[in-house]
Amino acid sequence: MLNIKELLDKVKAxxxxxxxxxxxxxxxxxxxxxxxxxxxxxxxxxxxxxxxxLLAQLTREKNEKPILAPEKGxxxxxxTRYEGQFVEAGEPxxxxxxxxTRKEVIELILQEALYLFRAPERAKxxxxxxxxxxxxxxxxxxxxVHDGMEFLIVSRMKRExxxxxxxxxxxxxxxxxxxxxxxxxxxxxxxxxxxxxxxVIQDVVARIQSEWEEEA
Amino acid sequence: xxxxxxxxxLRERLHYIQDIFANRDDESIRLxxxxxxxxxxxxxxxxxxxxREELARIEDLFDFSERKLDTTLTPMDRVRIVRHPQxxxxxxxxxxxxxxxxxxxGRGEYNIDPSMLIARAVFSRxxxxxxINQMVMVIGQEKGHGEAFRNxxxxxxxxxAKALHYMKVAETENIPVHAFVFTPGAYPVEDWPGAAQxxxxxxxxxxxxxxxxxxxxxxxxxxxxxxxxxADRRIMLSHGYYSVISPEGAAAIEAGLRSGDRTTxxxxxxxxxxxxxxxxxxxxxxxxxxxxxxxxxxARPYHYDFFHELRRELIQTTNEVVSSVKSMKLYRAMAVxxxxxxxxxxxxMRWTLSSSALDRLVDLRQRKFRAMSRHARLDGTGIVxxxxxxxxxxxxxxxxxxxxxxxxxxxxxxxxxxxxxxAEAHLVRHKVFMPLKKTLDRVLPGNNGEPPKVxxxxxxRLTRLSCPEDGACLVGSEWAWTSPRSxxxxxxxxxxxxTHHCPDLWVPDLFGDFAGVCPSCGHHFPMEYxxxxxxxxxxxxxxxxxxxxxxxxxxGYEKFDTKLDKAKExxxxxxxxxxxxTSIEEVDTVVAVLCAPFRGGSVGAAEGEKFIRAAERATRKxxxxxxxxxxxxxxxxxxxxNGVIQMxxxxxxxxxxxxxxxxxxxxxxxxxxxxxxxxxxxxxxxQFAVQSSNIGFAGPGVISETTxxxxxxxxxxxxxxxxxxxxxxxxxRREVKKNLHQSLLTMGGRxxxxx
Numbered sequence: 001m002l003n004i005k006e007l008l009d010k011v012k013a014x015x016x017x018x019x020x021x022x023x024x025x026x027x028x029x030x031x032x033x034x035x036x037x038x039x040x041x042x043x044x045x046x047x048x049x050x051x052x053x054l055l056a057q058l059t060r061e062k063n064e065k066p067i068l069a070p071e072k073g074x075x076x077x078x079x080t081r082y083e084g085q086f087v088e089a090g091e092p093x094x095x096x097x098x099x100x101t102r103k104e105v106i107e108l109i110l111q112e113a114l115y116l117f118r119a120p121e122r123a124k125x126x127x128x129x130x131x132x133x134x135x136x137x138x139x140x141x142x143x144x145v146h147d148g149m150e151f152l153i154v155s156r157m158k159r160e161x162x163x164x165x166x167x168x169x170x171x172x173x174x175x176x177x178x179x180x181x182x183x184x185x186x187x188x189x190x191x192x193x194x195x196x197x198x199x200v201i202q203d204v205v206a207r208i209q210s211e212w213e214e215e216a
Numbered sequence: 217x218x219x220x221x222x223x224x225x226l227r228e229r230l231h232y233i234q235d236i237f238a239n240r241d242d243e244s245i246r247l248x249x250x251x252x253x254x255x256x257x258x259x260x261x262x263x264x265x266x267x268r269e270e271l272a273r274i275e276d277l278f279d280f281s282e283r284k285l286d287t288t289l290t291p292m293d294r295v296r297i298v299r300h301p302q303x304x305x306x307x308x309x310x311x312x313x314x315x316x317x318x319x320x321x322g323r324g325e326y327n328i329d330p331s332m333l334i335a336r337a338v339f340s341r342x343x344x345x346x347x348i349n350q351m352v353m354v355i356g357q358e359k360g361h362g363e364a365f366r367n368x369x370x371x372x373x374x375x376x377a378k379a380l381h382y383m384k385v386a387e388t389e390n391i392p393v394h395a396f397v398f399t400p401g402a403y404p405v406e407d408w409p410g411a412a413q414x415x416x417x418x419x420x421x422x423x424x425x426x427x428x429x430x431x432x433x434x435x436x437x438x439x440x441x442x443x444x445x446x447a448d449r450r451i452m453l454s455h456g457y458y459s460v461i462s463p464e465g466a467a468a469i470e471a472g473l474r475s476g477d478r479t480t481x482x483x484x485x486x487x488x489x490x491x492x493x494x495x496x497x498x499x500x501x502x503x504x505x506x507x508x509x510x511x512x513x514x515a516r517p518y519h520y521d522f523f524h525e526l527r528r529e530l531i532q533t534t535n536e537v538v539s540s541v542k543s544m545k546l547y548r549a550m551a552v553x554x555x556x557x558x559x560x561x562x563x564x565m566r567w568t569l570s571s572s573a574l575d576r577l578v579d580l581r582q583r584k585f586r587a588m589s590r591h592a593r594l595d596g597t598g599i600v601x602x603x604x605x606x607x608x609x610x611x612x613x614x615x616x617x618x619x620x621x622x623x624x625x626x627x628x629x630x631x632x633x634x635x636x637x638x639a640e641a642h643l644v645r646h647k648v649f650m651p652l653k654k655t656l657d658r659v660l661p662g663n664n665g666e667p668p669k670v671x672x673x674x675x676x677r678l679t680r681l682s683c684p685e686d687g688a689c690l691v692g693s694e695w696a697w698t699s700p701r702s703x704x705x706x707x708x709x710x711x712x713x714x715t716h717h718c719p720d721l722w723v724p725d726l727f728g729d730f731a732g733v734c735p736s737c738g739h740h741f742p743m744e745y746x747x748x749x750x751x752x753x754x755x756x757x758x759x760x761x762x763x764x765x766x767x768x769x770x771x772g773y774e775k776f777d778t779k780l781d782k783a784k785e786x787x788x789x790x791x792x793x794x795x796x797x798t799s800i801e802e803v804d805t806v807v808a809v810l811c812a813p814f815r816g817g818s819v820g821a822a823e824g825e826k827f828i829r830a831a832e833r834a835t836r837k838x839x840x841x842x843x844x845x846x847x848x849x850x851x852x853x854x855x856x857x858n859g860v861i862q863m864x865x866x867x868x869x870x871x872x873x874x875x876x877x878x879x880x881x882x883x884x885x886x887x888x889x890x891x892x893x894x895x896x897x898x899x900x901x902x903q904f905a906v907q908s909s910n911i912g913f914a915g916p917g918v919i920s921e922t923t924x925x926x927x928x929x930x931x932x933x934x935x936x937x938x939x940x941x942x943x944x945x946x947x948x949r950r951e952v953k954k955n956l957h958q959s960l961l962t963m964g965g966r967x968x969x970x971x
Binding site: 045046047049060061062063065 | 706707709720722928
């Protein structure tokens with residue numbers, strides 16, 4: 001039995017995710033005028049066409065490449081000691097504290113609380129026809145899976161093989177892949193929830209929905 | 217009851233005046249408001265209400281003040297008049313001007329595009345003791361004040377397609393078209409078939425439509441107006457406007473605003489004044505033929521006298537158009553021209569025209585537009601050179617006629633006959649000799665065993681490895697001209713790096729050898745027009761003509777002179793259009809280039825004139841005509857209607873050229889938007905684009921400003937234009953020359969000399 005409350009408290013204690021912005025390649029860094037404590041924003045607009053806040057410029061072969069904030073948040077640290085210096089790829093430049101949104105918190109809790117069935121190889125995945133139909137007609141959470149149940153089809157290079165479920169018995173709570181989409185090895189495919197915990201999880205999700213305050 | 221109605225009428229008139237003058241502080245308006253207030257007060261308190269005489273007095277005062285205010289109207293006031301919900305709209309005209317009408321092509325909401333209204337209408341009148349019914353096709357934008365589904369008269373592409381369809385119907389039925397322009401501008405959706413593409417098609421068809429077309433302008437906003445406005449006679453209502461862009465749009469461009477911000481009303485007023493959009497301005501510049509006087513402060517649906525006047529004008533103008541081309545004119549033609557009274561109704565003229573008269577009509581229409589906007593450009597060619605050019609033109613025309621028509625046609629016919637005969641002979645020979653050959657082969661088996669001889673050199677080339685002395689590795693660039701940017705020692709990132717993971721490119725490689733194309737994803741970096749001039753069109757050996765035609769500032773637009781001078785100085789050009797004769801792989805062609813560095817490649821009177829002359833030259837010389845659009849931002853707004861009128865003018869020139877049997881090819885590069893694309897470029901049957909170019913009717917900024925919705929970043933991508941059928945192919949920059957040559961050989965009309 002999972003202690004959801006403890007989990008939630010843990011998230012509440014640090015409602016941030018730290019994003020470390022690293023140098024994508026070698027080059028000379030010059031930081032934009034961002035200081036710790038400043039707010040930054042990620043790409044915006046209906047089509048994400050407006051770029052995020054400029055954090056730094058990386059110059060290689062006189063080619064200036066802007067480094068932009070990937071998400072909104074507050075600047076925690078700027079590694080100004082690199083200013084004007086040549087850095088290697090992967091060097092951390094800026095750290096952004098990203099206040100988690102409601103959706104992200106729910107996702108985080110679910111990833112902890114659910115049993116995640118992971119992709120055994122990079123391929124496209126489909127549900128077997130019976131499961132697929134049931135999911136379509138009665139929605140998610142209507143399909144119960146148990147150990148050894150063949151419920152997925154692995155499609156790779158025109159080879160389609162059935163995939164059996166292994167793990168605790170439960171119902172499919174969330175599906176992490178889309179139709180015709182390649183899933184990398186080790187990525188979660190579905191999240192399974194034991195039947196008796198369903199109400200608990202739904203409660204938590206509802207609580208987060210109502211309680212979690214999203215930062216504007 | 218009657219009094220209540222009269223008071224209500226006065227109230228509406230007062231509101232109208234206040235709306236039109238946008239709360240301008242004026243003595244008369246204040247007086248009217250005060251008097252009206254008194255009247256209301258007395259009417260409510262005193263039993264029996266306002267007296268009849270008092271009402272009549274106030275109404276007189278209103279009449280007087282309206283007449284007085286009418287003399288103080290500014291251009292922006294006129295724009296407000298036209299936009300006012302009380303303004304007459306097409307439905308009112310149909311009800312009051314024509315004797316009967318049937319709406320066709322949908323009604324109300326049940327319509328493919330409710331903003332475009334089509335109706336078959338009838339004039340019934342008594343001439344002598346006979347009743348005559350005369351049919352016309354009425355096509356026009358319906359603003360539908362208060363009807364949201366009409367979209368305020370902004371026509372979507374399929375609305376214009378519908379208009380075109382019924383123009384064709386009118387042509388089949390041989391009845392005149394009455395077009396009513398009531399649009400603030402076309403709606404910029406790029407859905408099938410594309411806003412620009414459809415307007416271009418309309419213009420192209422109108423340029424040669426074989427029925428009389430009369431257009432009436434009330435509100436003419438650029439592209440939307442042109443889609444139905446190319447007419448034999450253009451009548452303009454005195455309180456209307458006809459403009460290249462709305463004053464607000466001009467002000468937004470003038471102030472260089474980012475989206476979301478608002479301009480000041482003063483700037484809008486100023487732009488409205490500078491754009492010369494009123495009826496008098498257009499009449500003076502020769503873009504409308506006649507101005508129809510409206511009642512003071514503009515026509516409203518209860519001005520029945522005005523409708524009567526409009527009816528007379530329409531009948532008379534149609535008579536005039538018909539009589540100008542009719543073979544049997546007699547006395548009536550004179551009567552039509554002189555009559556300014558109600559006599560127009562009493563003159564009967566059959567509006568169906570014979571085939572030869574229709575030819576004359578189309579020819580007259582085309583000449584009429586050809587002669588426009590002469591004052592809006594500067595022709596720096598000396599009088600001697602002009603005379604020489606004219607003589608040369610005649611000589612070419614005569615030479616082409618003799619060589620390609622008189623002799624060439626006979627030769628072609630002879631060739632065809634010989635070709636047919638040859639094919640026949642080949643078949644016969646095959647039938648007769650094949651059995652013989654087969655028998656011989658069987659009898660003499662040694663004959664067919666011999667392999668064909670291959671030259672030593674070929675064998676050598678095919679079998680050996682490459683050697684460095686042959687230039688196995690690339691040495692230098694293969695291009696005749698490389699961008700000066702290739703001198704810079706630096707790298708550059710491809711914009712598609714996120715999706716295609718292109719490695720960074722070394723600039724000398726990119727702009728030198730790769731011709732500005734990313735070798736990994738095929739993204740085309742913008743390239744100078746000089747690159748195409750030299751590498752594709754061989755400009756250094758080409759013969760440029762009409763170099764002296766110069767863009768000027770015909771409207772005296774503020775600060776535009778300095779901007780023009782700056783552009784001229786920076787580019788060394790006199791206008792955005794370069795026209796020259798060149799040969800592409802031995803095929804002589806005429807090329808017109810619109811280059812973006814000169815004021816965004818926008819088209820004004822000088823550019824249009826150069827384009828037309830190039831098309832005419834191509835016709836005379838029987839040469840293919842290529843329009844290379846390095847980039848165009850549209851019509852030059854600072855030239856006002858002088859710019860807009862280039863849309864029909866150039867389209868007519870292109871139409872004449874294509875009808876004469878030429879090949880007209882359009883190649884787009886970088887960004888091409890608005891007017892030119894929606895007319896003389898978009899009407900070409902062969903349009904191609906260089907990869908990574910953007911094509912559309914309105915730019916993304918204009919779309920978000922007018923419709924309030926943002927468009928996806930790749931909305932105008934050439935591939936989208938390809939998928940909706942606007943363009944017919946996408947080319948790689950490095951292959952432009954090869955493809956052009958291929959197109960010259962495989963496409964086009966009958967009059968090309970090299971075929």
